[in-house]
Amino acid sequence: MQLTLEFGGGLELLCDSEKIHKVNVDLPNGADSDDFTMTHLLSWVRTNLIKERPEMFMKGDTVRPGVLVLVNDCDWELSGQLDTVIEDKDVVVFISTLHGG
Amino acid sequence: MEAGEAKSKKAGGSRLCCICNQRRPVLKRPKTLQQICRECFYEVFEEEIHQVIVGNRLFKSGERVAIGASGGKDSTVLAYVLSELNRRHNYGLDLFLLSIDEGITGYRDDSLETVKRNEVQIVSYKDLYGWTMDEIVKMIGLKNNCTFCGVFRRQALDRGAALLKVDKLVTGHNADDIAETVLLNILRGDIARLSRCTSITTGEDGPIPRCKPFKYTYEKEIVMYAYFKKLDYFSTECIYSPNAYRGFAREFIKDLERLRPRAILDIIKSGEDFRIATTTKMPEQGTCERCGYISSQKWCKACVLLEGLNRGLPKMGIGRPRGSGNDQKDTKARSTAKSIESKQCGSLEF
Numbered sequence: 279m280q281l282t283l284e285f286g287g288g289l290e291l292l293c294d295s296e297k298i299h300k301v302n303v304d305l306p307n308g309a310d311s312d313d314f315t316m317t318h319l320l321s322w323v324r325t326n327l328i329k330e331r332p333e334m335f336m337k338g339d340t341v342r343p344g345v346l347v348l349v350n351d352c353d354w355e356l357s358g359q360l361d362t363v364i365e366d367k368d369v370v371v372f373i374s375t376l377h378g379g
Numbered sequence: 380m381e382a383g384e385a386k387s388k389k390a391g392g393s394r395l396c397c398i399c400n401q402r403r404p405v406l407k408r409p410k411t412l413q414q415i416c417r418e419c420f421y422e423v424f425e426e427e428i429h430q431v432i433v434g435n436r437l438f439k440s441g442e443r444v445a446i447g448a449s450g451g452k453d454s455t456v457l458a459y460v461l462s463e464l465n466r467r468h469n470y471g472l473d474l475f476l477l478s479i480d481e482g483i484t485g486y487r488d489d490s491l492e493t494v495k496r497n498e499v500q501i502v503s504y505k506d507l508y509g510w511t512m513d514e515i516v517k518m519i520g521l522k523n524n525c526t527f528c529g530v531f532r533r534q535a536l537d538r539g540a541a542l543l544k545v546d547k548l549v550t551g552h553n554a555d556d557i558a559e560t561v562l563l564n565i566l567r568g569d570i571a572r573l574s575r576c577t578s579i580t581t582g583e584d585g586p587i588p589r590c591k592p593f594k595y596t597y598e599k600e601i602v603m604y605a606y607f608k609k610l611d612y613f614s615t616e617c618i619y620s621p622n623a624y625r626g627f628a629r630e631f632i633k634d635l636e637r638l639r640p641r642a643i644l645d646i647i648k649s650g651e652d653f654r655i656a657t658t659t660k661m662p663e664q665g666t667c668e669r670c671g672y673i674s675s676q677k678w679c680k681a682c683v684l685l686e687g688l689n690r691g692l693p694k695m696g697i698g699r700p701r702g703s704g705n706d707q708k709d710t711k712a713r714s715t716a717k718s719i720e721s722k723q724c725g726s727l728e729f
Contacts, residue, residue, distance in 0.1 A: 287602065343637050344629075344633045346603065351405060352405045353405060355407040356404055356414055375602045376616065376629070376633075
């Protein structure tokens with residue numbers, strides 16, 4: 279599926295300093311398109327987009343505490359966090375809050 | 380799961396904004412766990428800050444106020460919201476931007492570009508002290524540099540405020556920052572700071588009082604506000620900060636927030652309600668012999684650190700005061716007390 283992923287708050291530095299990534303994500307073999315959740319997407323991002331210091335982005339299976347996630351401009355806390363289902367053409371934004379203000 | 384259900388679950392669709400009951404929610408507030416829409420978020424965010432300002436009587440009409448503006452998320456949102464509230468509620472304030480240039484190549488010069496798009500007063504470490512942070516770090520290494528920078532910055536802000544002839548300074552410290560500071564001071568046994576660090580206004584008896592309108596505002600909401608309002612800010616971690624002790628407190632607070640978001644405000648409340656035992660000896664406030672700045676020791680911290688730098692003794696003013704170390708000829712009061720209770724507060728260093 280085609281997705282737009284955005285990285286802000288300094289996270290772009292982990293992805294070759296690119297803030298916006300338009301990507302094509304292959305669904306895991308045999309999976310239904312309804313089954314593709316943030317869990318899968320995070321794993322995909324860690325493998326394919328994060329080029330350095332993955333611990334700045336993820337802790338365990340989820341994002342590092344202090345990283346905000348928005349799916350289609352909507353706080354992922356509203357849609358079940360890791361259980362949020364991701365669909366074709368979705369826009370997912372990751373913003374780190376862990377820096378000086 | 381059926382496709383329709385999945386879609387509506389993702390959009391938070393079946394639920395509506397808790398406040399207006401009309402629009403689709405976009406955010407879950409950590410403070411209240413409410414699900415609210417964008418417009419209601421703007422309203423509560425701004426209104427709560429207005430209430431903090433009014434309820435704590437932070438400003439008086441006609442005051443000249445400098446906003447400590449680093450170009451980062453907190454100060455950018457602060458400048459935006461404060462000027463909006465000033466206009467909307469007629470605070471009658473004259474607002475200025477004040478920025479500190481620590482001389483960190485690639486960090487501060489970039490963030491200052493963000494601020495410079497407005498009129499701003501810039502004060503630099505190089506001009507004030509003769510040292511940039513880059514030069515300081517070259518001399519002292521990557522440990523304890525935050526001590527230097529923090530001490531120098533506080534004075535720099537006061538100097539800048541005096542240049543602008545303002546009555547007050549505001550900074551963008553948010554709830555997360557203050558909760559971290561409470562924890563830090565507990566972890567270090569710094570009772571003097573612990574008793575002061577939750578005050579919303581500090582330094583009323585010093586050169587320039589400073590206040591923190593974001594004291595009860597969650598960092599997450601500040602970032603979301605900036606995101607939805609498309610406010611441009613600069614966001615990189617200072618390259619010298621990875622070893623800062625505050626990082627551990629921050630990590631802990633973030634983990635706590637995940638489990639129980641209210642913890643951040645509760646830590647602040649605990650900090651506000653601490654009372655110091657009357658048997659605890661607290662430092663007395665005086666003035667620095669060398670520069671006249673406010674100080675609880677003979678020399679203020681900035682003078683001690685500067686002296687160390689200029690004499691090539693980078694450890695001066697860092698670490699616990701030893702009994703008879705001859706490189707500790709700095710003027711810190713030596714601690715000869717036998718018990719913890721009568722140890723001079725504020726003289727313990729990490």
